[in-house]
Amino acid sequence: MAKKSTRATSEETQSTSTDSATTSTASETAKAATSATEQTAKATQVDPQAQQIADLKAQLTDKDDQLLRAQAEIVNMQNRNKKEQAALLKYDGQALAKDVLPVLDNLERALATEADDEAAQQLKKGVEMVYGHLQDALKKHGVTEVAAAGEKFDPNVHQAVQTVPVDDDHPADTVVQVLQRGYLLKDRTLRPAMVVVAQ
The missing domain is CATH 2.30.22.10 (Head domain of nucleotide exchange factor GrpE)
Incomplete structure (x- = not known):
């Protein structure tokens, strides 16, 4: 009887140990998955300041382009005006x-x-x-x-x-x-x- 009880206790201890190891592994896997998910979310999440800076840079580039076009048009108008004035004088x-x-x-x-x-x-x-x-x-x-x-x-x-x-x-x-x-x-x-x- 005593031997059976010891065996049962030993089996229960092994079972508990196995369950504990399984639970520990599952817990670690869950933590790893959660950590990976958080890292992915952080990577995909856009920093508002960085987005704002990118938008401002795009606007600045657009304004620079508009300014260059306007300056070129003004120069063309001045050249046309000079030619017309020269023809009028001539x-x-x-x-x-x-x-x-x-x-x-x-x-x-x-x-x-x-x-x-x-x-x-x-x-x-x-x-x-x-x-x-x-x-x-x-x-x-x-x-x-x-x-x-x-x-x-x-x-x-x-x-x-x-x-x-x-x-x-x-x-x-x-x-x-x-x-x-x-x-x-x-x-x-x-x-x-x-x-x-x-x-």
Whole structure:
């Protein structure tokens, strides 16, 4: 009886020891799992300050980009404005010069008439003086006459209103006669010359 009791006690002790070891292992496994879960949660959890810094950096980069674009646009506008102002200064008075050209044409027609008596000659002399002064004033402001008679036809400065057959004196595409003088304002055509062209 005593031996049986000792055996039973020994078996119970071993069983308890095994249960205790199993419980200890399970407890350690649970702790390890909990620790791993906490570490994963910490890793996946975003630090609010770090997120805020990242957002601010993104906003700063965006603002820098907008600033650079705005500065480039301002520089482009300034360059366009300078070019427009330079063109305005270069071709200043173009409208006035265009309006004066018919006056010059009329003075030329007046000078082409014959002056028979002394009074007419005096008048013609006065017209010549006015014509000369007007031409000088126009030249002073960059208005020059288009070279036409005997020149090769150039559609940029000549306007063909009539054609004549080619002959020995006038090869093809040359200006035979000038019907109305043309003028340039610096390098811009103010009025093309009306010409007769050999073809």
